Amino acid sequence: MPRGLAGPAPGSREVRSLGSGFIISPDGYILTDYHVVKGARQVLVRLIDRREFKARIIGGDRRSGIALLKIDADHLPAVRIGRSANLEVGQWVLAIGSPFGFDYSVTAGIVSATGRSLPREHYVPFIQTDVATNPGDSGGPLFNLKGEVVGVSARIYSASGGYEGVSFAFPIEVAMNVAGQLRATGHVTRGWLGVIIQNVNEGLARSFGLSRPEGALVSRVLPGTPAARAGIRVGDVIVDYDGHAVVRSAKLPSMVGFTKIGSRVPVTVIRDGKSLLLRVRIAALPDRPRMAAAHRGR
Numbered sequence: 001m002p003r004g005l006a007g008p009a010p011g012s013r014e015v016r017s018l019g020s021g022f023i024i025s026p027d028g029y030i031l032t033d034y035h036v037v038k039g040a041r042q043v044l045v046r047l048i049d050r051r052e053f054k055a056r057i058i059g060g061d062r063r064s065g066i067a068l069l070k071i072d073a074d075h076l077p078a079v080r081i082g083r084s085a086n087l088e089v090g091q092w093v094l095a096i097g098s099p100f101g102f103d104y105s106v107t108a109g110i111v112s113a114t115g116r117s118l119p120r121e122h123y124v125p126f127i128q129t130d131v132a133t134n135p136g137d138s139g140g141p142l143f144n145l146k147g148e149v150v151g152v153s154a155r156i157y158s159a160s161g162g163y164e165g166v167s168f169a170f171p172i173e174v175a176m177n178v179a180g181q182l183r184a185t186g187h188v189t190r191g192w193l194g195v196i197i198q199n200v201n202e203g204l205a206r207s208f209g210l211s212r213p214e215g216a217l218v219s220r221v222l223p224g225t226p227a228a229r230a231g232i233r234v235g236d237v238i239v240d241y242d243g244h245a246v247v248r249s250a251k252l253p254s255m256v257g258f259t260k261i262g263s264r265v266p267v268t269v270i271r272d273g274k275s276l277l278l279r280v281r282i283a284a285l286p287d288r289p290r291m292a293a294a295h296r297g298r
Contacts, residue, residue, distance in 0.1 A: 020097040020140030030069040033139035034060040059182035066178040082148025084171035097137030107132040117250035123257040126168040133167035142169045191259035192285035194225020209273035215239040216249035230280040240268035
């Protein structure tokens with residue numbers, strides 16, 4: 001369980017934070033929640049056998065909320081990695097965490113939804129569950145009934161600050177992709193189209209000549225972006241990205257985010273009632289200040 005010790009500001013006290021984590025390789029790499037270790041001067045990891053290690057922060061990704069730690073140990077028991085893509089609504093899952101400091105607590109629940117897009121974060125397709133999650137659980141593993149990790153406990157939606165039946169987890173594919181990039185380069189890059197999109201409702205589907213309300217309606221194309229250079233226009237409905245159907249607009253950002261930077265991807269749009277195939281060369285998602293500047297400059 002990672003414990004972050006933040007450096008104190010002048011005249012203030014040290015602040016300790018508590019979270020959970022899990023070992024992903026026998027040589028001591030550990031996944032946890034970025035917010036558990038953000039700004040920490042020292043991170044202490046305590047294993048289930050009560051051994052304690054000082055951990056190095058290899059890197060953290062604010063957008064996904066994943067951090068990668070390393071402790072100097074070997075022959076450690078690592079978790080088995082599963083596939084969140086195989087999860088189905090109603091499937092049972094288990095979480096292990098440290099709610100309010102009660103170490104190695106296990107809670108159970110079902111998958112409520114997959115591919116959730118949360119406010120201000122569209123590049124992570126969250127898993128929604130009703131597993132009891134409380135402060136101290138962030139960064140802990142979410143297991144399927146085969147004992148494979150399929151997610152990383154992320155956050156709760158609550159008016160009280162405690163569990164109220166709605167919890168979210170990062171898909172393990174997202175977490176492992178982030179961990180691999182942090183281990184290799186110390187930072188994370190994501191693919192970027194450069195469009196603002198919205199859902200297609202029944203009325204819009206009829207007006208665009210679609211048989212059903214699916215796809216991502218382009219409401220804005222940022223200038224000088226991959227989408228603009230490829231010829232994507234306002235009013236286009238993106239219905240397929242790199243051979244994968246875009247059923248809901250919320251699916252598209254994570255699909256683009258996983259795309260290798262510089263690759264040329266086929267994108268099918270509906271324009272004036274006709275299907276049009278375009279090819280887009282994907283660029284790296286800019287940081288938020290640069291993106292905000294691009295929005296202001298439109």
